[in-house]
């Protein structure tokens with residue numbers, strides 16, 4: 001018996017890596033054993049996704065350094081964070097996993113060699129941050145994505161039009177082929193007084209398909225030579241026109257006319273095929289209301305008082321509380337997990353979805369830079385495992401709501417192990433725009449309590465500061481303690497202050 005065990009352990013490193021087994025260990029928790037995305041599709045699928053196919057460098061980079069910020073996979077947008085795995089997985093295991101992913105669940109792409117992984121690892125050795133989809137698309141565009149419109153040609157006309165001109169009487173100043181297959185005016189964006197026409201071909205199944213058109217200023221959509229939708233006058237986007245059209249299976253001629261008088265521009269054209277739930281966009285712009293069927297109601301602080309939003313926020317738990325502070329600093333606090341789970345810059349949140357639609361589903365932050373901070377119960381005893389955050393913490397906790405200061409800044413109140421923790425937030429601009437978080441402990445907990453500050457990759461781990469990508473978190477009146485992929489603070493002093501800046 002002993003000899004056999006001994007032989008097995010010896011033999012293992014020599015054996016070829018089993019990609020399927022490794023996938024089960026390192027990827028399936030999030031992407032699903034069937035590749036369809038875990039937790040009912042909250043995570044992006046690898047089955048049928050274009051991202052792991054084609055040039056393997058794209059997927060190797062994602063596995064090595066992780067991925068964050070919005071990504072569109074098979075027509076659906078996700079805005080989550082995939083942790084980097086480069087440190088945990090050697091080259092041969094990454095090669096085996098990706099070879100498996102590229103040949104499973106109907107995916108068909110070539111094997112990924114160990115050498116290829118080695119090359120990419122060496123070339124990206126200095127990289128610190130996660131990748132973004134936008135960055136990767138510039139380096140490695142998706143190969144197999146069929147352009148939405150075939151044989152697309154654009155015509156550009158210079159002139160000050162307040163209604164749709166008669167194009168038969170005009171001469172185009174520029175005619176271009178558009179291999180992207182997307183209706184896109186962006187080369188003329190921010191110039192006033194022009195009109196454009198696009199002509200291309202759309203392959204459709206048989207059925208009643210719903211076309212959608214929105215523009216700033218006017219636009220007109222033709223299918224097979226007939227006007228289907230029209231926005232005649234000058235005005236902003238948000239005047240979406242939808243029209244169902246019965247079409248035979250096959251190729252149909254699409255023509256879009258557009259004029260821009262002055263001010264903002266905007267043009268979105270989409271089609272929702274019969275039996276499909278999703279809009280397929282034929283334009284680069286997905287419309288201000290990207291697939292949304294509700295008007296945008298952008299929330300923002302009023303009179304320098306933070307705006308509070310209590311509804312489903314994508315990236316945090318069901319009982320998420322969003323706070324938009326002055327200075328374009330926003331957070332989502334989870335009343336389930338008792339901590340700030342997300343921090344983002346820029347716009348706060350579009351409430352249109354939930355307010356007008358009694359909407360189902362989660363609304364993502366409206367801002368650009370989103371930092372995912374933690375996604376687990378935030379309190380545990382300091383005596384519990386220090387290497388990884390305790391999954392089943394022994395500390396009893398209770399959310400006691402929040403108070404607002406006279407300026408409108410929230411302090412969340414948590415009862416933990418017999419003490420009370422006041423977790424307060426405010427934005428400051430001096431010396432640079434930052435979020436200040438003040439942790440005050442009232443009473444004495446049964447044992448020393450630790451608070452999870454961040455779970456996931458981080459760098460520059462110092463007692464007084466760490467970074468997550470471009471975000472720097474500093475503490476005064478306490479020290480950070482680090483475990484495997486977690487940052488915590490032991491609540492030993494009556495007050496500690498954290499400063500988040502980027």
Ligand code: HEC
Nearest residue numbers: 026027030044045049051067068069071078079080081082
């Ligand atoms: C902790 C969860 C998690 C694990 C583990 C994980 N991923 Fe991901 N993965 C994600 C998330 C979340 C995204 C999307 C990130 C975003 O929104 O920017 C993603 C995106 C991707 C993408 C691009 C989008 C797509 O769906 O095609 C690929 C490819 C990918 N992951 C491969 C892998 C592979 C291979 C593994 C295992 C080595 C793995 N991931 C492990 C969460 C995870």
